[in-house]
Amino acid sequence: MYFPDIPVIPFEGPESKNPLAFKFYDPERVILGKKMKDHLPFAMAWWHNLGAAGTDMFGRDTADKSFGAVKGTMEHAKAKVDAGFEFMQKLGVKYFCFHDVDIVPEADDIKETNRRLDEISDYILEKMKGTDIKCLWGTANMFSNPRFMNGAGSSNSADVYCFAAAQIKKALDITVKLGGRGYVFWGGREGYETLLNTDVKFEQENIAKLMKMAVKYGRSIGFKGDFYIEPKPKEPMKHQYDFDAATAIGFLRYYGLDKDFKMNIEANHATLAGHTFQHDLRISAINGMLGSIDANQGDYLLGWDTDEFPFDIYDTTMCMYEVIKAGGLTGGFNFDAKNRRPSYTVEDMFHAYILGMDSYALGLIKAAKIIEDGRIDSFVKERYASYETGIGAKIRAEETSLEELAAYADKLGAPALPGSGRQEYLESIVNNILFCG
Ligand code: XLS
Ligand code: CA
Ligand code: CA
Numbered sequence: 001m002y003f004p005d006i007p008v009i010p011f012e013g014p015e016s017k018n019p020l021a022f023k024f025y026d027p028e029r030v031i032l033g034k035k036m037k038d039h040l041p042f043a044m045a046w047w048h049n050l051g052a053a054g055t056d057m058f059g060r061d062t063a064d065k066s067f068g069a070v071k072g073t074m075e076h077a078k079a080k081v082d083a084g085f086e087f088m089q090k091l092g093v094k095y096f097c098f099h100d101v102d103i104v105p106e107a108d109d110i111k112e113t114n115r116r117l118d119e120i121s122d123y124i125l126e127k128m129k130g131t132d133i134k135c136l137w138g139t140a141n142m143f144s145n146p147r148f149m150n151g152a153g154s155s156n157s158a159d160v161y162c163f164a165a166a167q168i169k170k171a172l173d174i175t176v177k178l179g180g181r182g183y184v185f186w187g188g189r190e191g192y193e194t195l196l197n198t199d200v201k202f203e204q205e206n207i208a209k210l211m212k213m214a215v216k217y218g219r220s221i222g223f224k225g226d227f228y229i230e231p232k233p234k235e236p237m238k239h240q241y242d243f244d245a246a247t248a249i250g251f252l253r254y255y256g257l258d259k260d261f262k263m264n265i266e267a268n269h270a271t272l273a274g275h276t277f278q279h280d281l282r283i284s285a286i287n288g289m290l291g292s293i294d295a296n297q298g299d300y301l302l303g304w305d306t307d308e309f310p311f312d313i314y315d316t317t318m319c320m321y322e323v324i325k326a327g328g329l330t331g332g333f334n335f336d337a338k339n340r341r342p343s344y345t346v347e348d349m350f351h352a353y354i355l356g357m358d359s360y361a362l363g364l365i366k367a368a369k370i371i372e373d374g375r376i377d378s379f380v381k382e383r384y385a386s387y388e389t390g391i392g393a394k395i396r397a398e399e400t401s402l403e404e405l406a407a408y409a410d411k412l413g414a415p416a417l418p419g420s421g422r423q424e425y426l427e428s429i430v431n432n433i434l435f436c437g
Helices: 046-051 074-091 108-127 159-177 200-220 245-253 267-272 277-286 313-325 344-371 376-382 390-396 403-414 423-436
Strands: 042-045 094-099 134-139 182-186 224-228 262-266 290-294 334-335
Touching: 042 046, 042 074, 042 344, 042 423, 046 094, 074 108, 074 344, 108 159, 134 159, 159 182, 159 200, 182 200, 182 262, 182 290, 200 224, 200 245, 224 245, 224 290, 245 262, 245 277, 262 267, 262 277, 267 277, 267 290, 277 290, 277 313, 277 334, 290 313, 313 344, 313 423, 334 344, 344 376, 376 423, 390 403
Parallel strands: 042 094, 042 334, 094 134, 134 182, 182 224, 224 262, 262 290, 290 334
Antiparallel strands: none
């Protein structure tokens, strides 16, 4: 046991003061005809939870994530599997997400790295037996190794491009072997530092070609799940091509990849792009591409990717509102989040997941109330009522022309002002639902 002092985390309800209990996440509770645990397929991010130990640009690790083994060894890799499964089982987290190099230490030679990946994936598979824990998605880390300094699919070097292809191939093999529901492309260094040395069109074409080969290979080995692009506008690069959902969707459509791909929307990335989290969810949803979510939050005072555990109930509520309206996710809610550096104990790891899971559970409860209340939805419907009949209906049905509309406007003289947006009233409804019962 790696966490002997931590019990299985029970649901105790909102009145509980027990730090190691859920206040809102009650997996069997039914909301809008579906169990909470089915609305909220939570996942553990291997890299943060079992890897990140507090190192930042100014200081070294504060937490001990050795799990009793020497870091950088296969014993450590296996200890992480054991600790990770104990962690997930104690919390009732049913999925995990991983990069290739989160689950094994990377060797100098890719053949040795691949051998290690075979070994650890056998070990993980064995561990999965007798549990209901599954893989949500896998991915290849094509941003840490110095060879990827200029990107992977967008690299100026064809040799580096081949290394990226090799990593994707293996990561897909392992994802399929572990029964993963999805495969993620986060374009960490797919972007540029300066346009002075960059052929943007050439790089984007190459990324698309790599994705096409990945789809072809994935389907050939029986991968039935979704490929995801995870947008992020910057960091580590000055500009990243998958800037936001709208940009990534346009890219996928332009290159004919939209049937195989959906979005993995990370809250903190949406805000880095100057949007709300809800905005990128909505854009993905209306395009039929809301696939999965990296559930975290940023800090409005900091201009970088802080990957904090989500606690903002406005955000989780509006997120769940979008998810429910979209009919759910094909993926899940991956806590791509890390403890703050001074929260370095084992208890902090559990508190963080309890916070995240409770925040989403409360968001779900409140979003369902907003939908059941109906005032917001009926206001939005009413707001567009002028398109239901008459000239508005003709516009919607594409049964009119610019000439006819111009003649209609001439007859009107001066149109009446459009109805009030009622923003403050709508915001007060949200507050009312969030804070009163
Ligand atoms: C980094 C990203 C990364 C992806 C997976 O900012 O969030 O962790 O989720 O490569
Ligand atoms: Ca992420
Ligand atoms: Ca992030």
